[in-house]
Amino acid sequence: MSDIQIIWPIAFHLLAAVVLIGFWRKVDVQRYVSVVANFIAVGIAVWLFANVWSNGVLVMQSGSWGAPFGITFVADTFSATMVLLTAISALAVSIFSAVSISKERMRYGYFSILHFLVMGLNGAFLTGDIFNMYVWFELIIISSFVLMTLGGERPQIEGAINYVTMNLLASVIFLTAIAILYGMVGTLNMADLSLKLAEEQNRGLVNATAILFFVGFGIKSAVFPLYFWLPSSYHTPPSAIAAIFGGLLTKVGVYALLRVFSLMFIPDEFMTNMLMTIAALTMFTGGVGALVQTNIRKMFSYLIICHIGFMIAGLGMYTELALLGAVFYLIHDIIIKTNLFLVSGVILKIKGTVDMKHLGGLYDEYPKISLLVAVILFSLVGIPPLSGFWPKLFLIQAGFDTRAFVLVAFVVIASFLTLFVIAKLWSEVFWKKGSGTQEMDRPFTYFNELKPIKKAVFLAPLVLLAAVSLYIGFGAERIMQVALVIAHDLKDTSYYLQAVLGATHSNTPMP
Amino acid sequence: MEFIVAILTGVLYATGIYMILRRSLVKLILGLILLGNGANLLIFLVGRLAAGKPPIIPEDSSVFTDVYADPIPQALILTAIVISFGLQAFAIVTIKRVYKVVGTDDLDIIDRSDEV
Numbered sequence: 001m002s003d004i005q006i007i008w009p010i011a012f013h014l015l016a017a018v019v020l021i022g023f024w025r026k027v028d029v030q031r032y033v034s035v036v037a038n039f040i041a042v043g044i045a046v047w048l049f050a051n052v053w054s055n056g057v058l059v060m061q062s063g064s065w066g067a068p069f070g071i072t073f074v075a076d077t078f079s080a081t082m083v084l085l086t087a088i089s090a091l092a093v094s095i096f097s098a099v100s101i102s103k104e105r106m107r108y109g110y111f112s113i114l115h116f117l118v119m120g121l122n123g124a125f126l127t128g129d130i131f132n133m134y135v136w137f138e139l140i141i142i143s144s145f146v147l148m149t150l151g152g153e154r155p156q157i158e159g160a161i162n163y164v165t166m167n168l169l170a171s172v173i174f175l176t177a178i179a180i181l182y183g184m185v186g187t188l189n190m191a192d193l194s195l196k197l198a199e200e201q202n203r204g205l206v207n208a209t210a211i212l213f214f215v216g217f218g219i220k221s222a223v224f225p226l227y228f229w230l231p232s233s234y235h236t237p238p239s240a241i242a243a244i245f246g247g248l249l250t251k252v253g254v255y256a257l258l259r260v261f262s263l264m265f266i267p268d269e270f271m272t273n274m275l276m277t278i279a280a281l282t283m284f285t286g287g288v289g290a291l292v293q294t295n296i297r298k299m300f301s302y303l304i305i306c307h308i309g310f311m312i313a314g315l316g317m318y319t320e321l322a323l324l325g326a327v328f329y330l331i332h333d334i335i336i337k338t339n340l341f342l343v344s345g346v347i348l349k350i351k352g353t354v355d356m357k358h359l360g361g362l363y364d365e366y367p368k369i370s371l372l373v374a375v376i377l378f379s380l381v382g383i384p385p386l387s388g389f390w391p392k393l394f395l396i397q398a399g400f401d402t403r404a405f406v407l408v409a410f411v412v413i414a415s416f417l418t419l420f421v422i423a424k425l426w427s428e429v430f431w432k433k434g435s436g437t438q439e440m441d442r443p444f445t446y447f448n449e450l451k452p453i454k455k456a457v458f459l460a461p462l463v464l465l466a467a468v469s470l471y472i473g474f475g476a477e478r479i480m481q482v483a484l485v486i487a488h489d490l491k492d493t494s495y496y497l498q499a500v501l502g503a504t505h506s507n508t509p510m511p
Numbered sequence: 512m513e514f515i516v517a518i519l520t521g522v523l524y525a526t527g528i529y530m531i532l533r534r535s536l537v538k539l540i541l542g543l544i545l546l547g548n549g550a551n552l553l554i555f556l557v558g559r560l561a562a563g564k565p566p567i568i569p570e571d572s573s574v575f576t577d578v579y580a581d582p583i584p585q586a587l588i589l590t591a592i593v594i595s596f597g598l599q600a601f602a603i604v605t606i607k608r609v610y611k612v613v614g615t616d617d618l619d620i621i622d623r624s625d626e627v
Contacts, residue, residue: 131587138594145601149608157609158621164602165531168543171598175550175591182584183557232622 003058005051006075006126008044009083012037013119020112027106031098034111038091041118045080045087052080053482057499059128067501068192074128076496078327078486082125082255085331088468089247089338090118092461096342097240099457100349105150105238113150117143117244124252128500130181130264131188133256134174137220141167144249147241148233159233166219166229174216180209191500194263194493210265217260221253223312224281227305231289234304235297235354239345242297246304247338251330254311258326262490267318275316280410283309287417296354296429297344299421300337303380306414307333313411314395317402323487324480325394331479332387332472336380339465343373346458347429350447356425360432370430372462377422379469382415387472390480516556523549536606536616543602547595551588558584 016037023029052058052075060073075083094114101110120139127133145167149160182188184205185196200206215226222230230250234242261267267275286306293299307329314326346369348354350362363370382388392415399408447455472479489495523545530542558581566579606616613621 131590135590135594138598142598142601145598145605149605152608152612154612157605157612160605161536161609161618161621164605165539165543168598168602169531169546172543172546172550175547176553178587179550179554179557182554182587188583 003060003075006048006058006060006073009041009048009087009122010119010126012041012044013115013122016041017112017115017119020115021109024109025107027103030106030111034094034114035091035098037115038087038094042084042087042091045084048075049080049084051075052077057496059499068187068189071132072128072189072191072500073126074191074496074500075126076489076499077482078255078259078489079125081327081331081482081486082251083122085334086118086121086125086248089244089334089465090114092338092342092465093240093244093247095457095464096243096345096461099454100240100345101238102151108150110147110150113143113146114244117147121248121252125255128190129188130190130193130260131178134171134178137174137252137256138171140249140252141171144245147245148237150237150241153236156236159236162229163233166226170216170219173212173219177209177212177216180205180212184209189500190259190263191493191497194497195501197264198266206265207268207270210261210271213260213265214257217253217256218278219253221250221257221308221312222282222305223308224278224285227282227286227308230305231298231301234301235295239297239341239348243338243341243345246300246341247334250304250308251334254308254330257312258315258323258330258490261315262323263493263496267316272316272318275312276404276407279309279313279316280407281309282306282312283410283414284417287414287421290421291417291424294356296347296356296359296425297341299425300340300344303340303418303421304337306418307337309414310391310395310411313407314391314398317395317398317404317407319398319402320484320487320491321394321401322398323490324483325391325398327486327490328394328479328483329391331483332379332391332469335465335469335472336376336387339376339462339469340380342462342465343376346373346447346462349458352446356428359429361430363430369459372459372466373430374426375470376462376466377426379466379473381419381422385473385476387469387476389473390476512560512562513556516552516560520549520552520556523552534618536609536618536621539618540599540602540606544595544599547591547599551591551595554584554588554591 016034020030020033023033058075061067062071062073097110097114117140120136120143123136124133124140127136145160145164148163149157181193185193185200187193187196197206219226234245283306286302286309290299290302290306293302310329311326314322314329344354347359347362350366351359353359379386380388382392392411395411396408399405399411527542527546527549530538530545533539561578561580564577564579566582568575609621610616615621
């Protein structure tokens with residue numbers, strides 16, 4: 001049975017992007033169309049999630065070509081959750097962009113490219129074919145290249161050079177890995193690969209391919225030795241763009257890692273040791289990198305790296321509890337990282353700078369906004385019972401179960417480093433005696449000169465995302481149920497395989 | 512034939528990696544293009560080279576019996592070429608823009624976004 005409705009989250013964003021191109025010169029219309037489209041997209045994502053939750057894995061065989069032959073789209077709980085989180089953070093970013101992105105950028109198609117980017121993300125989450133995943137990745141990176149360079153300011157294009165080079169390199173490595181994989185087993189369907197790779201005799205070649213996949217996805221998700229492009233490029237574009245990058249683009253790499261390493265390459269002892277070492281070093285170097293930064297957005301960029309380590313650690317331990325922790329952290333991290341960059345955007349709008357040396361006194365001037373930011377920062381650090389706490393608890397517990405005590409130590413150290421960084425940020429930006437706003441050389445309306453309605457729109461996405469992360473924290477039991485199902489499906493893929501390949505027998509290819 | 516293509520693939524990868532380690536922006540882009548072509552050739556190679564053997568089943572049989580050219584790698588390469596075309600065009604436009612704004616193609620000078 002082909003569930004054609006899986007394609008909706010992808011097709012809807014394509015439609016929205018095309019409609020937005022139709023309003024090329026009408027910037028004001030674009031804002032409304034994009035926000036409304038993202039509201040509808042959240043609706044579609046909720047519907048997809050509810051459908052998957054009650055009916056199990058949905059599978060679409062494109063062109064009715066049965067599983068190993070055609071391109072398969074699969075929506076299991078993991079994919080549906082990722083699509084839902086993408087929709088929520090894309091909604092927040094599009095509301096924030098409507099007031100914070102300059103009209104020049106909108107005039108060059110900012111909103112339609114944003115929709116193309118989200119379409120690529122949804123495609124990467126929903127596809128069940130490894131080459132198709134490569135194609136969606138390319139769609140994501142070309143959209144992100146354009147968003148990264150849109151506006152063409154000097155730091156932006158200098159950051160773009162690192163970003164473009166590393167992402168192109170990552171795709172070449174990914175493509176090389178796909179080539180070797182195809183030469184080895186002659187299939188590209190991920191479920192089929194899962195079965196055929198398990199029978200493959202040449203384990204050396206399988207492991208070499210696994211390493212190639214790890215490097216390709218590792219560059220995208222910014223793990224330890226491969227992350228240097230991230231802090232030198234993520235702080236350069238406007239905050240709204242940095243928010244969708246920080247929230248989603250690295251996590252798509254983590255998603256791909258979780259998918260590929262649970263379905264195709266089951267980690268052996270060497271791989272788990274390597275993953276755990278890399279996770280520990282990622283957490284440590286990211287945290288230490290964040291400590292020395294005075295630019296808030298650079299600090300947040302390093303925090304992204306630090307927290308990627310938690311998810312890789314969960315993958316490295318490879319028990320159901322550890323995967324539960326990794327997936328829970330992924331859910332928490334997408335929402336909170338998007339929100340952090342939006343916070344930096346608000347600070348930039350209020351003070352005209354994001355350098356902590358020139359900031360201060362925000363608490364005296366805007367106590368309510370400061371309280372909102374405090375909630376977000378507490379969720380990030382994971383003060384119990386807020387959202388960051390639970391996944392770390394599961395990870396530490398899993399670490400004790402698997403006797404990976406060094407990794408547990410690194411998780412604790414990374415949490416303390418995060419706490420220290422956030423405390424420094426809070427005291428420097430909010431509690432330190434205030435300094436005046438810094439004059440910028442470009443036309444810039446400061447926050448307190450805005451109309452009340454615009455102020456509300458500025459803060460609405462922050463409130464929305466903060467509410468979601470509070471829900472993740474206080475409704476942890478429900479999120480845990482979802483994460484548990486995902487972790488169980490990752491560990492025991494028979495259900496996924498049956499859903500994808502079982503359909504072949506009842507659904508013979510049309511002539 | 513396989514031997515020549517294998518050597519060629521290796522040479523493309525090696526040259527590509529050598530080129531992206533240079534300081535010049537133009538060489539960086541050339542290196543990425545060479546790497547992309549190397550990957551395409553690799554897909555072509557692993558799909559088994561079978562010259563003059565189209566994947567067509569003879570009328571009197573229902574399955575392939577002879578060696579045939581696998582069409583999938585060629586479809587994959589076609590897709591990959593089209594995608595890398597777009598990306599390379601973008602990268603070339605970007606380096607032109609970088610050269611206009613920064614006034615150099617030396618990667619060691621283009622590092623302002625890295626300053627602490």
